[in-house]
Amino acid sequence: MAKNNNEVPINGLYDDEGRILDEQVAEARGEGEAESVEEAVEVSLSKEELAALCKESVCPECDVFKEAESIRLRALADSENVKKRLLRETEELKKYAGESILADLLPILDNLDLALAHTGNLSAECKNFVVGVDMTRKIFLDAVKNHGLEAVQAAVGTEFDPEIHEAVGTVEEPSLKSNQVAQVVQNGYRLKGRLLRPAKVMVNKL
Known part of the structure; x- marks a missing residue:
């Protein structure tokens, strides 16, 4: 109707x-x-939205709550690990901040060592000059030591160590044992325990 x-x-x-x-x-x-x-x-409502609502109101015994808690703890652990790694890298950066500068200064020490290695049969005047060069080397070496630089042990007769020595050749020296350092070609240096440059040596091979 x-x-x-x-x-x-x-x-x-x-x-x-x-x-x-x-x-x-x-x-x-x-x-x-x-x-x-x-x-x-x-x-x-999507599955993600339902899960989010569930996580806000579920009880501690619920599997969803346990999963959310596990994710939260892993995120905290990852954050702590990143924090520790950044602190460690920052400390290492501060510790070896002068590494490149000291590496550039090593050729100066090499030249002073080379000058002192050729001092045989010199006159009295030249010997006085050599004394001055030796004093300059000692002052320079003391200055870089204050920044953690130290020479690598590479004396003649020491055992060859590939960790700190670089073999540039071999010789036959009867007075030395095989695999011992027979000649130091260039001194090596460490910076606060880290190898800055290996010592270049001649190794005795019998």
């Missing part, structure tokens, strides 16, 4: 076809529609 514009129903409600509805039926229909909306909202 079509709805009459002049007719005023008791409750003032019509259905879609123009039939009068009572208040209880209308309320029931309204509640049903509200429930449908709520169901639609729940279905629209």
